[in-house]
Amino acid sequence: MKHKGILIVVSGFSGAGKGTLMKQMVRCYENYALSVSMTTRMPRPGEEEGKEYFFVSKEEFEDRISRDGLIEYANYCDHYYGTPREYVERQLERGKDVILEIEIQGALKVKRKFPTAVLMFVMPPSVAELKKRLEGRGTESREVIEKRLKRACEEAEGIEQYDYIVINDALEECVKEMHSLIQAAHHAPVRNEEFIEKMKKELSELK
Amino acid sequence: MKHKGILIVVSGFSGAGKGTLMKQMVRCYENYALSVSMTTRMPRPGEEEGKEYFFVSKEEFEDRISRDGLIEYANYCDHYYGTPREYVERQLERGKDVILEIEIQGALKVKRKFPTAVLMFVMPPSVAELKKRLEGRGTESREVIEKRLKRACEEAEGIEQYDYIVINDALEECVKEMHSLIQAAHHAPVRNEEFIEKMKKELSELK
Numbered sequence: 040m041k042h043k044g045i046l047i048v049v050s051g052f053s054g055a056g057k058g059t060l061m062k063q064m065v066r067c068y069e070n071y072a073l074s075v076s077m078t079t080r081m082p083r084p085g086e087e088e089g090k091e092y093f094f095v096s097k098e099e100f101e102d103r104i105s106r107d108g109l110i111e112y113a114n115y116c117d118h119y120y121g122t123p124r125e126y127v128e129r130q131l132e133r134g135k136d137v138i139l140e141i142e143i144q145g146a147l148k149v150k151r152k153f154p155t156a157v158l159m160f161v162m163p164p165s166v167a168e169l170k171k172r173l174e175g176r177g178t179e180s181r182e183v184i185e186k187r188l189k190r191a192c193e194e195a196e197g198i199e200q201y202d203y204i205v206i207n208d209a210l211e212e213c214v215k216e217m218h219s220l221i222q223a224a225h226h227a228p229v230r231n232e233e234f235i236e237k238m239k240k241e242l243s244e245l246k
Numbered sequence: 247m248k249h250k251g252i253l254i255v256v257s258g259f260s261g262a263g264k265g266t267l268m269k270q271m272v273r274c275y276e277n278y279a280l281s282v283s284m285t286t287r288m289p290r291p292g293e294e295e296g297k298e299y300f301f302v303s304k305e306e307f308e309d310r311i312s313r314d315g316l317i318e319y320a321n322y323c324d325h326y327y328g329t330p331r332e333y334v335e336r337q338l339e340r341g342k343d344v345i346l347e348i349e350i351q352g353a354l355k356v357k358r359k360f361p362t363a364v365l366m367f368v369m370p371p372s373v374a375e376l377k378k379r380l381e382g383r384g385t386e387s388r389e390v391i392e393k394r395l396k397r398a399c400e401e402a403e404g405i406e407q408y409d410y411i412v413i414n415d416a417l418e419e420c421v422k423e424m425h426s427l428i429q430a431a432h433h434a435p436v437r438n439e440e441f442i443e444k445m446k447k448e449l450s451e452l453k
Contacts, residue, residue, distance in 0.1 A: 160435075166448035192449045198442050203433040216433075223430030226410040226423075228367075235405050241373035242399045 044131040045230060046153050047071075047138045047221055048146045051161030052191040054173040056207045057140050058091070060161060063214045064138060072130040074139045077103065080118035083178055093123070111141065111148040116186065120145065136221060143197040150200075157224040159217065160201040164208045251338040252437060253360050254278075254345045254428055255353045258368030259398040261380040263414045264347050265298070267368060270421045271345060279337040281346045284310065287325035290385055300330070318348065318355040323393065327352065343428060350404045357407075364431040366424065367408040371415045 051057050065071045077093040079100050088094055095103075100119045103109055112121030122139055130137045139149065149156050163169040169191065173184050198204060203220045207213045228235060258264050272278045284300040286307050295301055302310075307326045310316055319328030329346055337344045346356065356363050370376040376398065380391050405411065410427045414420045435442060 162445065166445060166452065170452070188449070188452055192446075192452070195442070195446045195449055199435045201435055203430065204435055204438055204442070205433065219426055220430045220433055223410065223427045226412065226427055228406045228408055228411055231411055235402070235411070238369065238373060239399075239402045242395070242402055245373065245377070245395055245399070 043230075044133065044135045044137060045221070045224060046127070046131065046149065046156040047136055047224075048149050048156055048158045049138060049140045049161060050143050050146045050158070050194070050201070051205075051207075052163070052169055052194060053187040054169050054191075055161040055163050056172070056210070056213075057161050059210065060207060060213060060217065061138055061140060063210060064217060067214055068218055070134075070136055072126075072135040072137045074122055074127050074130075074137050076120055076122055076140065077109070077112075078118055078120045080116075080120075110139075110152065111145040113142065113144040113148075115142055115144075116190075122149075143194050143200075147197070147200060155227075155230050157203070157221065158201040159220065160198050160204045161207050161213075162204060164206050250437075251340065251342045251344060252428070252431060253334070253338065253356065253363040254343055254431075255356050255363055255365045256345060256347045256368060257350050257353045257365070257401070257408070258412075258414075259370070259376055259401060260394040261376050262368040262370050263379070263417070263420075264368050266417065267414060267420060267424065268345055268347060270417060271424060274421055275425055277341075277343055279333075279342040279344045281329055281334050281337075281344050283327055283347065284316070284330055285325055285327045287323075287327075317346075317359065318352040320349065320351040320355075322349055322351070323397075329356075350401050350407075354404070354407060362434075362437050364410070364428065365408040366427065367405050367411045368414050368420075369411060371413050 049057055049061060061073055065073050075089060075093060077095055077100065079095060079097050082094055086092065097119065100121065103121070104112060108124055109121040110124050110127060112119055120141065122141065122145070127137050127139070141149070146158050150158060163172060170188065173187060202224065205213060205217055205220070224230065256264055256268060268280060272280050282296060282300060284302055284307065286302060286304050289301055293299065304326065307328065310328070311319060315331055316328040317331045317334060319326055327348065329348065329352070334344050334346070348356070353365050357365060370379060377395065380394060409431065412420060412424055412427065431437065
């Protein structure tokens with residue numbers, strides 16, 4: 040069964056551990072490529088240009104929008120976030136599964152443009168754990184934490200539109216689980232159209 | 247994450263090896279229960295009452311229909327085939343994943359009644375292999391084999407309505423794969439409504 044690369048969109052509450060999960064996915068399995076988003080927000084301590092994000096100015100971002108150089112973009116907490124198009128398309132053509140981390144507005148836009156994309160929503164095992172993780176990070180002010188919790192509340196309304204939910208309790212377990220969900224997604228008919236067409240053609244020739 | 251049992255519908259071309267696959271699923275993993283269908287067709291050599299099927303008369307079958315005792319039923323190659331309701335519902339309540347083998351008409355009826363059912367379509371790796379397996383079985387006349395191939399041709403038109411396709415090339419591999427697809431299905435939001443509702447409620451109480 041020939042598989043082409045598929046687009047994996049990972050969303051989830053801030054503090055659910057998406058970033059670590061995705062880095063670990065790429066480290067543990069060969070077939071994944073990580074799309075690096077572009078943003079106009081300031082880097083957090085420890086974040087590197089081109090690794091967590093491409094950090095650009097508002098002007099540069101808007102220029103990219105006007106040249107149709109982004110698969111999707113959105114405005115979240117007063118900053119732009121977007122997915123540069125070229126890298127994603129090149130990796131998919133090479134047969135890689137490309138993982139994007141984007142919030143819900145962007146995820147739904149991607150699903151409309153790429154109906155075969157797989158949408159995964161990462162959650163902590165409980166709301167108490169979510170709150171603990173956000174507070175434990177220690178890099179954000181109380182005000183930002185509350186904004187993120189409020190945002191989580193809004194995002195939760197969209198969970199039903201995702202293909203899979205993933206509970207990030209223990210990292211290694213969760214990485215295996217995500218891998219196995221992506222493998223499952225490769226078995227959907229919509230991602231095997233070539234194989235199905237071939238089978239139908241051969242069957243009709245038997246008659 | 248609390249999981250309730252889900253209904254797994256397995257269809258596929260006659261000769262794809264569904265029967266063997268499903269018996270092996272129940273043997274290898276604890277959480278599956280196999281639903282035994284009811285039919286008015288004659289037993290094939292080696293088939294036992296209550297194992298492959300419950301073999302009943304046309305009158306008995308029609309009586310069961312009139313008492314709403316079947317989840318679905320269909321007429322295929324001049325015989326009735328149906329799924330007795332009681333066993334399936336009891337197992338699902340106990341938290342078991344219940345596997346049904348039914349053809350496409352029935353599968354789509356089940357999906358309408360149980361929207362959270364998972365539909366899997368089993369195929370041999372190629373049409374040549376399908377033909378070989380049907381001929382190799384040696385229990386059917388040429389006429390029946392041709393009828394089944396023609397039927398396969400019709401069934402192939404419905405593959406897109408299934409959730410997953412499964413290629414049965416090597417049995418053990420395929421059993422593992424099916425198990426893993428079912429595990430993935432448990433991660434869909436529609437099968438985790440309780441968990442999601444709880445999460446939403448707790449989040450809204452934080453505000």
